[in-house]
Amino acid sequence: MTRSLAILGATGSIGASTLAVVEEVNTRAAARGEPVPFTVDSLTANTDATAMIALAGQWRPAFVAMADPLAGAQVREALAGSGIEVGIGPGACDAAAARPTDVVMAAVVGAAGLAPTLVAARRGATVLLANKECLVCAGPLFLAEARKAGATILPTDSEHNAIFQVLGDPAQVEKLILTASGGPFRTASADQIAAATPEQAVAHPNWSMGRKISVDSATLMNKGLELIEAALLFDMPEERIEVLVHPQSVIHSLVAYRDGTQLAQLGCADMRIPIAHVLAWPSRFETSVQRLDLAAVGQLTFEAPDHARFPALGLARAALRGPPAAPTVLNAANEVAVESFLARNVGFPEIAAIVAETLTQASRRGLDGALASLDDVMAADAAGRALAREEVARRAR
Amino acid sequence: MTRSLAILGATGSIGASTLAVVEEVNTRAAARGEPVPFTVDSLTANTDATAMIALAGQWRPAFVAMADPLAGAQVREALAGSGIEVGIGPGACDAAAARPTDVVMAAVVGAAGLAPTLVAARRGATVLLANKECLVCAGPLFLAEARKAGATILPTDSEHNAIFQVLGDPAQVEKLILTASGGPFRTASADQIAAATPEQAVAHPNWSMGRKISVDSATLMNKGLELIEAALLFDMPEERIEVLVHPQSVIHSLVAYRDGTQLAQLGCADMRIPIAHVLAWPSRFETSVQRLDLAAVGQLTFEAPDHARFPALGLARAALRGPPAAPTVLNAANEVAVESFLARNVGFPEIAAIVAETLTQASRRGLDGALASLDDVMAADAAGRALAREEVARRAR
Numbered sequence: 093m094t095r096s097l098a099i100l101g102a103t104g105s106i107g108a109s110t111l112a113v114v115e116e117v118n119t120r121a122a123a124r125g126e127p128v129p130f131t132v133d134s135l136t137a138n139t140d141a142t143a144m145i146a147l148a149g150q151w152r153p154a155f156v157a158m159a160d161p162l163a164g165a166q167v168r169e170a171l172a173g174s175g176i177e178v179g180i181g182p183g184a185c186d187a188a189a190a191r192p193t194d195v196v197m198a199a200v201v202g203a204a205g206l207a208p209t210l211v212a213a214r215r216g217a218t219v220l221l222a223n224k225e226c227l228v229c230a231g232p233l234f235l236a237e238a239r240k241a242g243a244t245i246l247p248t249d250s251e252h253n254a255i256f257q258v259l260g261d262p263a264q265v266e267k268l269i270l271t272a273s274g275g276p277f278r279t280a281s282a283d284q285i286a287a288a289t290p291e292q293a294v295a296h297p298n299w300s301m302g303r304k305i306s307v308d309s310a311t312l313m314n315k316g317l318e319l320i321e322a323a324l325l326f327d328m329p330e331e332r333i334e335v336l337v338h339p340q341s342v343i344h345s346l347v348a349y350r351d352g353t354q355l356a357q358l359g360c361a362d363m364r365i366p367i368a369h370v371l372a373w374p375s376r377f378e379t380s381v382q383r384l385d386l387a388a389v390g391q392l393t394f395e396a397p398d399h400a401r402f403p404a405l406g407l408a409r410a411a412l413r414g415p416p417a418a419p420t421v422l423n424a425a426n427e428v429a430v431e432s433f434l435a436r437n438v439g440f441p442e443i444a445a446i447v448a449e450t451l452t453q454a455s456r457r458g459l460d461g462a463l464a465s466l467d468d469v470m471a472a473d474a475a476g477r478a479l480a481r482e483e484v485a486r487r488a489r
Numbered sequence: 490m491t492r493s494l495a496i497l498g499a500t501g502s503i504g505a506s507t508l509a510v511v512e513e514v515n516t517r518a519a520a521r522g523e524p525v526p527f528t529v530d531s532l533t534a535n536t537d538a539t540a541m542i543a544l545a546g547q548w549r550p551a552f553v554a555m556a557d558p559l560a561g562a563q564v565r566e567a568l569a570g571s572g573i574e575v576g577i578g579p580g581a582c583d584a585a586a587a588r589p590t591d592v593v594m595a596a597v598v599g600a601a602g603l604a605p606t607l608v609a610a611r612r613g614a615t616v617l618l619a620n621k622e623c624l625v626c627a628g629p630l631f632l633a634e635a636r637k638a639g640a641t642i643l644p645t646d647s648e649h650n651a652i653f654q655v656l657g658d659p660a661q662v663e664k665l666i667l668t669a670s671g672g673p674f675r676t677a678s679a680d681q682i683a684a685a686t687p688e689q690a691v692a693h694p695n696w697s698m699g700r701k702i703s704v705d706s707a708t709l710m711n712k713g714l715e716l717i718e719a720a721l722l723f724d725m726p727e728e729r730i731e732v733l734v735h736p737q738s739v740i741h742s743l744v745a746y747r748d749g750t751q752l753a754q755l756g757c758a759d760m761r762i763p764i765a766h767v768l769a770w771p772s773r774f775e776t777s778v779q780r781l782d783l784a785a786v787g788q789l790t791f792e793a794p795d796h797a798r799f800p801a802l803g804l805a806r807a808a809l810r811g812p813p814a815a816p817t818v819l820n821a822a823n824e825v826a827v828e829s830f831l832a833r834n835v836g837f838p839e840i841a842a843i844v845a846e847t848l849t850q851a852s853r854r855g856l857d858g859a860l861a862s863l864d865d866v867m868a869a870d871a872a873g874r875a876l877a878r879e880e881v882a883r884r885a886r
Contacts, residue, residue, distance in 0.1 A: 352778035381749035
């Protein structure tokens with residue numbers, strides 16, 4: 093009954109929510125005199141040694157890994173004599189994923205999550221997928237490897253988890269409808285958006301998130317990346333995935349069936365809800381998260397996304413229709429562009445412009461082709477970054 | 490692949506929607522060169538001979554039954570020589586249900602639907618349940634017989650069908666949330682409601698329905714009866730079923746799980762959607778019903794029901810907590826009270842008052858006890874009607 097768990101990216105916000113759910117469901121089970129649902133076998137992080145030392149003390153995992161060498165040395169020193177093995181460097185994070193745990197929460201942010209998540213998938217683990225890059229940058233490769241190994245991939249992102257919860261026979265599905273808050277500039281004019289500052293862009297209305305992903309939410313690129321993820325995860329052509337702006341973020345996504353029915357998952361904006369779902373799947377856990385009270389919410393609103401003010405969605409669709417590595421290039425270019433925006437080197441509307449130009453250049457030079465190996469992924473990613481940096485430089489001049 | 494179908498109540502609105510779906514899915518299958526999903530074996534109706542003659546000509550069933558003798562004679566004459574057998578009287582409707590069809594649409598309105606639907610359940614058919622009285626008046630009996638015979642009961646009412654579509658493991662369910670349009674008096678003051686005329690009461694905002702059920706929608710007794718149905722159908726205690734007023738009738742109901750997730754079924758207000766679902770279940774049919782476009786709808790609103798202006802919900806809950814036949818008495822009393830209101834013998838707020846008084850009297854006299862047989866059902870129904878008529882007479886004086 094007790095399953096062992098590895099958390100890749102344990103000190104981030106998804107890691108914290110995962111441990112909060114594990115703590116609650118373990119405590120409830122213990123209070124009932126039942127075996128706890130989870131033991132925490134391994135935790136990984138990048139640089140936050142202080143947080144990792146605290147987590148290790150609380151959870152007593154068998155193994156912790158720090159990607160950053162200095163942080164790793166600090167954790168190793170703090171945990172000396174504790175009996176907890178400490179690995180250092182990116183290879184140690186892969187080693188955490190390779191341990192024979194039942195479940196792996198893949199919550200590393202960014203391209204760094206790719207390699208360890210692939211390791212977990214390749215050994216046939218149950219992977220709770222919260223890392224975007226596995227699908228956006230390496231989707232066809234990642235899914236093929238997971239299928240080959242018999243891994244179970246459970247979507248943990250709130251939108252994809254919502255779809256997963258109401259997805260029946262794919263042959264009966266007419267379309268997937270991804271909801272989007274619309275971000276902080278939903279009601280802003282084109283002029284206001286042109287003048288947007290990093291401070292305005294990172295102020296997300298509903299979810300508390302990091303700076304990069306907050307900017308992605310402001311450009312709607314976040315939804316574009318999710319559209320790519322959904323297309324791969326649910327094997328659905330781009331034209332059958334719709335984006336619906338829904339500022340209250342109460343309906344987390346919908347599936348439309350060919351008989352006119354739409355099924356939806358709703359809840360408060362709390363990542364513990366999808367996390368509890370994938371941790372318990374195919375059952376459910378009782379949790380104490382705040383319950384949705386629609387009468388108290390009062391009103392839900394919906395609107396079509398405005399492609400003129402938010403061109404990122406169209407770019408993501410174009411990348412999906414392109415060669416296998418076009419989404420990899422799109423993602424790399426977007427990271428560079430957002431970084432440049434946050435560093436005040438380019439303006440807000442230039443983020444999409446840089447991505448668009450990078451996609452064009454990559455296609456022209458044939459840099460968006462195959463995705464047969466992790467090397468291909470890395471090459472497309474590097475090409476996207478290099479081209480985007482050129483474009484940033486050109487614009488900054 | 491082709492299944493045979495009996496429609497009990499073929500000339501009513503559910504009957505018409507059922508035949509519209511059957512026509513569409515049969516036509517689509519034929520166009521693909523596939524066997525049609527349904528043959529229409531038998532049709533029943535009460536009095537509408539003209540409509541039945543037309544349906545018989547179009548669908549060429551093997552058997553039709555008319556409950557009303559005069560209408561039956563008219564249909565028999567019109568179909569003479571057609572090869573279609575015509576049965577006359579309520580027993581003929583039971584005979585239609587007894588024929589060895591794969592599927593029975595139970596769409597007779599009112600207590601008249603009880604006997605033939607029970608016949609279908611007892612022979613282990615797949616019963617598409619659109620008749621309220623089977624559950625409200627005879628729920629424990631009906632469900633026990635269906636279980637014993639191995640019948641499959643598929644909820645066809647839009648709210649119960651919505652719940653059925655998103656209901657997973659009942660052990661994980663925290664509550665069921667039935668949505669209610671709120672009816673034509675949702676925003677009316679207590680004084681306006683006190684002065685409500687039958688004309689005002691039958692003007693339902695979203696669904697086109699008969700007069701009796703429109704008044705039930707205005708009092709919210711319709712939702713009270715659905716609450717009783719849901720409690721029986723899904724074996725859920727009354728206190729775990731909530732009613733949520735949602736004037737747009739887009740979310741047809743929700744299921745709240747113990748992990749904080751709510752799942753919902755949405756769609757346009759078109760009965761062909763739940764009917765297509767139960768006809769195809771566990772698969773789905775492609776249909777041409779209008780698709781829900783939430784961006785075009787723009788806004789969904791929600792509010793808690795007001796028990797002061799709409800006491801019917803509380804009465805239904807009280808009946809559910811009472812002895813087995815209390816809902817039977819409630820339903821009978823409500824029918825008499827609504828009839829009296831439509832005949833202008835009593836005012837609108839007296840509908841609930843008459844039902845409340847009838848429940849009290851029936852309980853005092855022990856008339857709401859067992860429900861072990863159809864005779865018990867009929868006795869409780871008769872007692873409820875008699876007591877309610879006394880109460881109407883007292884008030885009309």
